[in-house]
Amino acid sequence: MHKILVFNNEKLLRQALTHRSYVNENPDEGGHNERLEFLGNAILNFISGEYLYRSYPELGEDEMTRRRAALVDERQLAKFAVEVGLDFRIRLGQGAIRDGGYQNPNLLSSAFEAVVGAYYLDKNRDIEVLRPLIEQLFESVPKDVIVALSNVDSKNKLQEIVQSNGAKAPPKYDTEKIGGTDHAPQFLSRVYVDGKLYGEGTGRSKKNAEKQAAEDALARLKKRGLF
Template sequence: MDEVFEQLQERIHHRFGQVKLLREAVTHSSYANEQEEPMPDNERLEFLGDAVLELCVSGECFRRYPEADEGRLTKIRAKLVKEKSLARLARDISLDACLRLGRGEETQGGRGRESLLADALEAVFGAVFLDAGFEAARACILGLLEDRWPEEADCSDPKDHKSRLQEVTQRHFRERPRYFLSGASGPEHEKVFEVTLRLPGGLVFSSTGGSLKRAEQSAAQAALQHLAGQGLD
């Protein structure tokens, strides 16, 4: 296991002064609970590492994309720190091979579980922070994310009209659009929802859909088309 820890430290480009912190970061509660003597698991470090990660990524987003508004910065950050992305990064540095799991968790495939991998990676970030401070944690995090930043700030799904509309209204009006459920009709298995969308300034758009989400997206699309005709896009 010591050799595995050595390799992990090389991959994250951080040499621990307190190796016990790294051991704690890769210790799942299932493993700790099986030991005769009480030992810490990685849940507290995960809590800390989550906050450190978000701060580091937020700061780098702010620096890299000076023209991006709050909505776009939030999307970029969310894409980088979501569970699937963190789990992929954990596999890339072979963190899965370093995990200390209980017998039951190991048997049930815990070593490949995305939530477990993401939590362990955040715990490693928390451990680096405690071991050497914020700048060391920042260097570790940004080093691992270096080739994962989008080239452009616009990461939006072109079909996500609600998100796009929010970006437009925040940019031009400094406010968000508001959605109201106006009504619903039809049998439970074929219900039709009617949504009213109110833009900053009072403009109102209505739409229907087979789900509340679809009705909102349709209303947002209509509002976007109107705003684009006014030169606001």
């Protein structure tokens, strides 16, 4: 068992592994993991930023920002979740299970963030206990993969291109839920530059929908020969 799953307070771990869909079907079970997910997300962003700052003194702000986004990307966090053994320990409602929830990157990454937040609380809010475990996972990602992922960060790339072509403001994303269920929502995102629609995309999370919108905008710009 990975150390991140060894808790003094087992109830805290159980809550971190409990998705809203499970609570909806088992209302006496208690709370779900969304507040812990929020906390874990903030912790991961901090640790990844400090890790990159310390490990790569030659990198500038823009490149560190892209690499941090690659380390805490939904798909990468989902891989971490599987690596530490969370995939089949997540407590999901039956509907979410039928929809492939144990393999859903959005649910896996959210559970990983929640467990990170819970572990931090379980260890008396001592981030130094958590840091080596998280950095060990970061170090397991090949450096060339991090660089490749950072280089294809669609939203950052779109922003760089439109601003180099005279845009007055960064791209703006308008994202809304358009369907699906509580455990498998579907989002639509539209990206605008200076009030003009540049691209659209859909996904099971706001983050993925915005990424798809950025990629759609990049494809349209490429057809116009703008990069």
